[in-house]
Amino acid sequence: MSATIMYGNLLANQIREEIKAEVEALKQSSVHPKLTVLIIGHNPASKTYVRMKQKACEKVGIVSQVIELEEDISEEELLYQIEKLNKDTNVHGILVQLPLPNHINEDRVLEFINPNKDVDGFHPINIGRMQIGQDALIPCTPLGIMKLLEFYRVETKGKHAVVVGRSNIVGKPIGQLLLNQDATVTYCHSKTENLSDITKQADILIVATGKANTIQAADVKVGATIVDVGNTFLEHGGVIGDVDFEAVKEKVERITPVPKGVGPMTITMLLHNTIKVASHFKQ
């Protein structure tokens, strides 16, 4: 069988063109979409991610502001900075880059962001809204995966979706979104016994463990759809996913590559969420 490779970069480029046009239209209505990112300390990976987000904004015409704060900033000071952005009607999206320094309570910070500007979709109000199927700001990676499944016409209704990984950012919300789309969902995680017995039953397998080669050819069903959320950076350059792509692709109907799979969709959904907020500011 020759699998369809689900290229997120192609869909991401298409959506970014649409977003660019929407930004233009918003500007005609005097709304200048703006994303503000708060970065605390000097984590090199965080700096790279923030730079990528900034560049993506600029390419579609979204104003991007990065506020760099010192590693030893107090929690109160950080909350004060967020409060200013919550009140600033020129700021549509607020994103606090994670991880935060150990002395800062991440839950408290994320809950302090105005849920209607929470473009990461991490606020408990947005998680709750998503859970009960209300309109919500949805976390970027799961939203990107759903767009990718829709683009490649993957049927979810009645299908068995297995999610490997239970993070708040990816695993839990993607399972919820698939459930909202009438899939039958099973969650697996690091304590799951007989993982392979379960993944082999999946019509749709979402792998978000962050561990290279979690899933081999023997762990998948013939004809399944595989979404690989992993991105492990190799010492000598390059990046690989959580799935043994070369072996698995011989057995399945569809699979995302790494790179050029889920990754490009994530930042695209950040732009999407920012525009979604900004469009509410239109008169």
Ligand code: GUN
């Ligand atoms: N750090 C790693 N991934 C993310 C993300 O999606 N959002 C934020 N805010 N921080 C991150």
